[in-house]
Amino acid sequence: xxxxxxxxxxxxxxxxxxxxxxxxxxxxxxxxxxxxxxxxxxxxxxxxxxxxxxxxxxxxxxxxxxxxxxxxxxxxxxxxxxxxxxxxxxxxxxxxxxxxxxxxxxxxxxxxxxxxxxxxxxxxxxxxxxxxxxxxxxxxxxxxxxxxxxxxxxxxxxxxxxxxxxxxxxxxxxxxxxxxxxxxxxxxxxxxxxxxxxxxxxxxxxxxxxxxxxxxxxxxxxxxxxxxxxxxxxxxxxxxxxxxxxxxxxxxxxxxxxxxxxxxxxxxxxxxxxxxxxxxxxxxxxxxxxxxxxxxxxxxxxxxxxxxxxxxxxxxxxxxxxxxxxxxxxxxxxxxxxxxxxxxx
Amino acid sequence: xxxxxxxxxxxxxxxxxxxxxxxxxxxxxxxxxxxxxxxxxxxxxxxxxxxxxxxxxxxxxxxxxxxxxxxxxxxxxxxxxxxxxxxxxxxxxxxxxxxxxxxxxxxxxxxxxxxxxxxxxxxxxxxxxxxxxxxxxxxxxxxxxxxxxxxxxxxxxxxxxxxxxxxxxxxxxxxxxxxxxxxxxxxxxxxxxxxxxxxxxxxxxxxxxxxxxxxxxxxxxxxxxxxxxxxxxxxxxxxxxxxxxxxxxxxxxxxxxxxxxxxxxxxxxxxxxxxxxxxxxxxxxxxxxxxxxxxxxxxxxxxxxxxxxxxxxxxxxxxxxxxxxxxxxxxxxxxxxxxxxxxxx
DNA sequence: ATACGGAACTGAACCGGTTTAGTAATACCC
DNA sequence: GGGTATTACTAAACCGGTTCAGTTCCGTAT
Numbered sequence: 001x002x003x004x005x006x007x008x009x010x011x012x013x014x015x016x017x018x019x020x021x022x023x024x025x026x027x028x029x030x031x032x033x034x035x036x037x038x039x040x041x042x043x044x045x046x047x048x049x050x051x052x053x054x055x056x057x058x059x060x061x062x063x064x065x066x067x068x069x070x071x072x073x074x075x076x077x078x079x080x081x082x083x084x085x086x087x088x089x090x091x092x093x094x095x096x097x098x099x100x101x102x103x104x105x106x107x108x109x110x111x112x113x114x115x116x117x118x119x120x121x122x123x124x125x126x127x128x129x130x131x132x133x134x135x136x137x138x139x140x141x142x143x144x145x146x147x148x149x150x151x152x153x154x155x156x157x158x159x160x161x162x163x164x165x166x167x168x169x170x171x172x173x174x175x176x177x178x179x180x181x182x183x184x185x186x187x188x189x190x191x192x193x194x195x196x197x198x199x200x201x202x203x204x205x206x207x208x209x210x211x212x213x214x215x216x217x218x219x220x221x222x223x224x225x226x227x228x229x230x231x232x233x234x235x236x237x238x239x240x241x242x243x244x245x246x247x248x249x250x251x252x253x254x255x256x257x258x259x260x261x262x263x264x265x266x267x268x269x270x271x272x273x274x275x276x277x278x279x280x281x282x283x284x285x286x287x288x289x290x291x292x293x294x295x296x297x298x299x300x301x302x303x304x305x306x307x308x309x310x311x312x313x314x315x316x317x318x319x320x321x322x323x324x325x326x327x328x329x330x331x332x333x334x335x336x337x338x339x340x341x342x343x344x345x
Numbered sequence: 346x347x348x349x350x351x352x353x354x355x356x357x358x359x360x361x362x363x364x365x366x367x368x369x370x371x372x373x374x375x376x377x378x379x380x381x382x383x384x385x386x387x388x389x390x391x392x393x394x395x396x397x398x399x400x401x402x403x404x405x406x407x408x409x410x411x412x413x414x415x416x417x418x419x420x421x422x423x424x425x426x427x428x429x430x431x432x433x434x435x436x437x438x439x440x441x442x443x444x445x446x447x448x449x450x451x452x453x454x455x456x457x458x459x460x461x462x463x464x465x466x467x468x469x470x471x472x473x474x475x476x477x478x479x480x481x482x483x484x485x486x487x488x489x490x491x492x493x494x495x496x497x498x499x500x501x502x503x504x505x506x507x508x509x510x511x512x513x514x515x516x517x518x519x520x521x522x523x524x525x526x527x528x529x530x531x532x533x534x535x536x537x538x539x540x541x542x543x544x545x546x547x548x549x550x551x552x553x554x555x556x557x558x559x560x561x562x563x564x565x566x567x568x569x570x571x572x573x574x575x576x577x578x579x580x581x582x583x584x585x586x587x588x589x590x591x592x593x594x595x596x597x598x599x600x601x602x603x604x605x606x607x608x609x610x611x612x613x614x615x616x617x618x619x620x621x622x623x624x625x626x627x628x629x630x631x632x633x634x635x636x637x638x639x640x641x642x643x644x645x646x647x648x649x650x651x652x653x654x655x656x657x658x659x660x661x662x663x664x665x666x667x668x669x670x671x672x673x674x675x676x677x678x679x680x681x682x683x684x685x686x687x688x689x690x
Numbered sequence: 691a692t693a694c695g696g697a698a699c700t701g702a703a704c705c706g707g708t709t710t711a712g713t714a715a716t717a718c719c720c
Numbered sequence: 721g722g723g724t725a726t727t728a729c730t731a732a733a734c735c736g737g738t739t740c741a742g743t744t745c746c747g748t749a750t
Binding site: 349350361362364365366369394396397398399400402 | 705706707708709710
């Protein structure tokens, strides 16, 4: 058995209560006694039991993250690992830990949140992949659990949000293409049920509008490679096909580029392509991908910090906006072709 | 406040103890009473508090996983997300959760394990990325915490291991290349401090031996893209350069392929390339990558199950060997060139 | 001198379960 | 019919902390 507070109390010749006060910096013990207790505690190597602490203070000292993705897709996105690493850097400073749940089956997501909260596993949760009219917001309100959202939900959410100015990133990509002479700039969007899917699409529309171009080349997809291929195929089949495609993520861009090449199109000779995320493999594609570099680690760190502040009462619950993604220009974008050529099938 | 065991006891007109017995299927209550208690509990919506349970039973009902990787590399490996998803599928069935720690700073890894165990956060840990003479084995023994290792450590480990017959995968890749007429088959290895790095190298040596070929074209790397490029450069600079390279993972293969192409080599015309992991993006490379498909999700699931069995006393602590990786032949491998041509710089 | 206030500390209750020791009632046995 | 098991249950201790309600003791104001 490990050493307990009673052992320390006995060794220091005081009561359990005094040890507790001394440890937590509360009044009720003289400076001399406090010091003596702390020194005895250190000598005995006492570590207060989190379990006991949790029981009496009704806290878990942990944050929860539920990742709802098809497991086969999980490995394709460089976002989560780095995001989680960021969370950890913030937690490590506060003796909190991260409880991770992966909801694979549809509908399992809600159960995951319920379980984490009702079992008292976590004191707060981080909400990612926020969706349009997200049902998890009322759920978390019902569960009365503090939360942060990654991106601001469209439906009224009382939780602080940590977001990135995605518009600025997409706008930079579009401006880059416009500067290269492109006039037919398409967008292969991610799932439009996601706020970030919508943000990127709207930014694309806005940027085209600002350039005086019509935003008529939108193809809906779902952030998956297969979806990217299908959307790309649809776009390239059109008579007045695009000379550039802005993809909502790297995986779709990669798959789209590969598909376009399989049709005999040259990238960027016939078609310019941009991605989003700056996944490491994109610099080794042929050609390397022009994309938008985000900082998911920072995102995770800030999200966790905001949530921790809320829990300790230090936070004011304000939204945070992180720096915009940075355009990384590589060889997948180039001057617009003078004649885009016929549609491809 | 949530409903507690006392509320249930009072409502059912019995003592707390009786409720506890009824809930846990222990003797000491008559079938009638048991049923009545359970029905009252259900009516009140009682969920026994994990915290209280944990305190009295000295358990955490959680498993720990420490991921020690450079955060910038974390997103490049499709292994962990799927592995974690697999763990979750096993945990979900047992009301356990996963506590995840990411150790970024060097030396932080040991502290992570200590903290998780000493704070009583976890009842057991899953050890991945097992290294040669791994210092974490004695550490876990000192901490007296149950564990499973992913791959069998070379130093004596008392913990059950869940491994994959990596040899069979690499051997299949080499045999595939030999069948295509290759005689100069190199290997770009992952970090040799890792058991899986060594396993893959040894399998490559073994396969070449079986084919009567010398295993003289080894280039050490570290599973990173940059390392893969450097190792590839070294191999291609040799006078009698390889006509095929077996890489220890997809990222190095991707980077190596891109580098070889930048030298003007045709893949697979001049150089055949195989990877390992079957990351999704590899099928969209140009050419798509021949690689070895593993099942990290199954791996995670089995590892968690073995550990849970140990905790519940059901396990016999035996090693488990999962099915060998499957060779996925794509366009990055082809017939050996009749004349490999001069070394490239 | 006496009442009052605050600091320093103790003992016990409490968080919500599990588990042990003890008790009452019934069944069994010779 | 008296002793002994067995069953069904309760009361209380316990896990290891926090916190509340007192108690002592001291300094100070009246």
